[in-house]
Amino acid sequence: MIETALVVATGLKKSYSARDGGACVDAVAGIDFTVHRGEAVGLLGPNGAGKSTTMRMIGATSPVGGGTLRVLGMDPMTQGPAIRARLGVVPQEDCLDRELTVRENLYIYGRYFQLPRATIRERITELLEFAQLEDKADSRVEALSGGMRRRLAIARSLMNNPDLLLLDEPTTGLDPQARQVLWDRLYRLKQDGATLLITTHYMDEAEQLCDRLVIVDHGRVVTEGSPAELIRTHTTREVLELRFPLDTRDAAAEKLRSSSLAGGDAGDGGRGEHSEQNEQNEQNEQNEQSKHSAHSKHSGGPRVEILRDRVLVYTDDGEAALAEVRAMSLTPVSTIVRRATLEDVFLTITGRSLID
Amino acid sequence: MVHTFEYWLLRYRRTWRATVVISVANPLLFLVGFGAGLGRLVDQHAPAQLSGTTYAAFFAPGLLCAAAMQTAFLESSGPVTYAAIDGSYRDATPTPLEPPQIMAGHQMFVIFRVLTSSAAFVVVMTAFGLTSPRAAPAVLGGAVLTGMAFAAPVAAWAVGVRRTARLTTVFRMIVMPMYMFSGAFFALAKLPTAVRIVAETLPLAQAVILCRDLSLETVSAADAARAGYLFALTAVGLLWARRAYTGRLHA
Numbered sequence: 074m075i076e077t078a079l080v081v082a083t084g085l086k087k088s089y090s091a092r093d094g095g096a097c098v099d100a101v102a103g104i105d106f107t108v109h110r111g112e113a114v115g116l117l118g119p120n121g122a123g124k125s126t127t128m129r130m131i132g133a134t135s136p137v138g139g140g141t142l143r144v145l146g147m148d149p150m151t152q153g154p155a156i157r158a159r160l161g162v163v164p165q166e167d168c169l170d171r172e173l174t175v176r177e178n179l180y181i182y183g184r185y186f187q188l189p190r191a192t193i194r195e196r197i198t199e200l201l202e203f204a205q206l207e208d209k210a211d212s213r214v215e216a217l218s219g220g221m222r223r224r225l226a227i228a229r230s231l232m233n234n235p236d237l238l239l240l241d242e243p244t245t246g247l248d249p250q251a252r253q254v255l256w257d258r259l260y261r262l263k264q265d266g267a268t269l270l271i272t273t274h275y276m277d278e279a280e281q282l283c284d285r286l287v288i289v290d291h292g293r294v295v296t297e298g299s300p301a302e303l304i305r306t307h308t309t310r311e312v313l314e315l316r317f318p319l320d321t322r323d324a325a326a327e328k329l330r331s332s333s334l335a336g337g338d339a340g341d342g343g344r345g346e347h348s349e350q351n352e353q354n355e356q357n358e359q360n361e362q363s364k365h366s367a368h369s370k371h372s373g374g375p376r377v378e379i380l381r382d383r384v385l386v387y388t389d390d391g392e393a394a395l396a397e398v399r400a401m402s403l404t405p406v407s408t409i410v411r412r413a414t415l416e417d418v419f420l421t422i423t424g425r426s427l428i429d
Numbered sequence: 430m431v432h433t434f435e436y437w438l439l440r441y442r443r444t445w446r447a448t449v450v451i452s453v454a455n456p457l458l459f460l461v462g463f464g465a466g467l468g469r470l471v472d473q474h475a476p477a478q479l480s481g482t483t484y485a486a487f488f489a490p491g492l493l494c495a496a497a498m499q500t501a502f503l504e505s506s507g508p509v510t511y512a513a514i515d516g517s518y519r520d521a522t523p524t525p526l527e528p529p530q531i532m533a534g535h536q537m538f539v540i541f542r543v544l545t546s547s548a549a550f551v552v553v554m555t556a557f558g559l560t561s562p563r564a565a566p567a568v569l570g571g572a573v574l575t576g577m578a579f580a581a582p583v584a585a586w587a588v589g590v591r592r593t594a595r596l597t598t599v600f601r602m603i604v605m606p607m608y609m610f611s612g613a614f615f616a617l618a619k620l621p622t623a624v625r626i627v628a629e630t631l632p633l634a635q636a637v638i639l640c641r642d643l644s645l646e647t648v649s650a651a652d653a654a655r656a657g658y659l660f661a662l663t664a665v666g667l668l669w670a671r672r673a674y675t676g677r678l679h680a
Contacts, residue, residue, distance in 0.1 A: 134522050134679050153679075154525040162523035166515055172440060181439060184432040185524035230523075 079237045079268055080108035080131055084140030087126050100126040102292035103140065108237070113269040115283035117276070117415065119425065123292040124272035125165060128241050131270065132162050145236060158186065161235030165242045167226035171215040175206055178214060179229055186233045196232055203258065204228035220251025224258060231262075238262065240271045244278055256281050276415035286415070290423045300415060307421050308413040309375055311391035315384045315398065315405040325403050326379045332401060334386050334394055336375035378420060387417070433526065433534025434541075436517060441538070448542070451503075453549045456496040460553070463488055463614070482645060489559040490568060490644035491613030491637040493550050494575050497543050498611075498633050501576035502583050502604050504539040506596050509587040513677055518588075528674035532588075536580060536670075543576030544569075560644040567643045571656075575636040578659040581666025585673040612637045632662055 087101040101123040108114045116124045129135035130142060133149035133156045142149055144156050169178050176197060183193035201207045204224040209217060217225065223243065230238060243259065244252040259282055263269060273279050279286055280300045287297040296303065317325045329335065378385040388394040391410030398405065419425070441448075464485030471484040512518040512535070521531050551569045554560045560568055590596065610617075610624075611633040617625050628634050639655040642648045 168519040
C-alpha cells in the first residue's frame, strides 16, 4: 500500500473538564486536515487555539476525544507504540535532562526506541553534526544556550529516522539569531524530503517553513492554503500602518472609518464597535472578540482596521492611500507602507491579532 | 522498561555519592548512637522488656525497615513528581514506551536503591553481631519487600501531584509519624491500647515486626500474614500506578 497521507483528521475533537469540576472546555472542536508525505504543513493560530492538543493526539500521547484520526495509516487509540516508533516529536518544552550530557541525552533517547547500542552510536555522530553540536557532545545540557538546546531536541527527535516530524512551537522563546539557525536546520530537513507538521503563532516562521498552512482558532480550522494563496485571497496587496498621537487618535480613526479608504465597509457599525470595545474593555477582551469575530469575517477588500496602538489601511496601493490620508488633513506620527502578511490574513479572518 | 531503568542508573552515576550519606551513613549513625548509647541504658535498666535481646539487636532490624520505607518514599515521591511535570517522563512519553513501562522502569530503580542501601546496613548489622549471617539474606528480603510496599503506592500518588509543596507536607504529616510509631524504637505493647491498635494497623509497624522476627529468627505464622500484607500493598500500588501514570502522561 502506498501511503501518501501520513495524517488524516476528520472532525477531530477533544474537550477537557476543568480540574476543579468546572465546565467542559472544547480545546479542539472538530478539525479536518490532511498531511501528505513530503509536505511541510503549519498549524497556525494564537495561543490556546488547540494546536498543541491536536499535536498530542497525532503523537498518540493523548486520547482522541471525537472524530477520526489516522496517523501513518494507524489508529492512535490502539496502535500508539507502533505510531510513536515512527514519529519524531519536538515538544514545546524541550524536556532535555539537564544533568546529563548532550551525548547521554541522545543515547538514552535512542534506548527508549530500543535501538541497538551500535546503531545509536552511529546516529549520535550524524545527529551531533546536524545540530552543529559536535564540540558540545560531552557538555552537560545545563551549560547550553536556548538555541543549542532546541537544536539538540530536534536532533534527538530524528534518532529513529522518523517518517513524520511533529514540531510544537519550535522557535518560541529564542532570540532572532538562534531562530535563523534553527530555520536553516529545519529547511535542510525539508529539502531532504522530511514531512513536517509545525505549530506556530509566528507568521514569519510559517511563511519560511511551510508549504501549506492550516489556520486554527477556537479549536476549529478557519481556512487553509499556501502562504501566498492565503495572502492573495484574504487580504489586499499592501498595508498602510498609521500611528496617531493619543489625543487625536479616536477622531482620526473615526474620520478614516467613514472615508473612501474603508472601502465597501465604510461606516460599518459592527466593526466600529468592535474596535472601541477592544480598547475600552480589555478585561472582557476575549469574550468581546469572539462574539465579534463571527460577523467581522469578510473577504479581504480595501478597508480600515483600528487596533489598540495603530490604524491599518488595507489597500492595493499604499502610497496612494497615504496621499489620501494627508489630503484629509490627518497628521499621523508615523507611517509605514508594507506588504500584507499572514498576520493580516489572520486579523481579517478572525478580527484578532495572532500575538497580543 | 529496562530502558527507563537504564536512564535512572545513568543519572545515578552522577549523584550516588550524595545518596550514600543519606541512605547509609545516616542509618548507621542512628544505629551506633541509639544502639550503643541509649542501648546501654535500656539494657542496664529494663532488660526484661525486650524479651531477652539487647536493645541494639531489637532496634537494628526496625531501623533497617524504617530506613527502607524512607528511601522508597523519597525516591518514589519527589523524583516521580518532577519527572511527570517536566522531567524524564515527558522525554519518554513521545517514544514507543507506554506509561506503565515508564513506571516499571523507575520502580526498578527505586527497588535497586532500597536493595543497595539495605544491603550495606545488613552487612554492618551482621558485622556487629546484631543478626546472624544465616538470617541476613532473609532480613534483606524483608527490607526490600517493605520498600516495594511503599514505593508503588507512593509513585501512584506522586505522579499526579502538581504542587510540589505537597510532597513535604505528606512527608511530615504521614511518613514521619508512621516512622515514630512504627515500633522500631520501642515495643508498641508499651503504648495505650487505643494508640497501639492504630499503630499496629500501619504497614510499617507490621513490616518492622516481620524484619525483627526474621533477624532474631523468631518467625511465626503471623509473619507470613505480614509478608502477605506487604505483597498485597505492592500489587495494589502497582495496579494503581499503572492507571495513574497513563492518566497523567497520556492526558
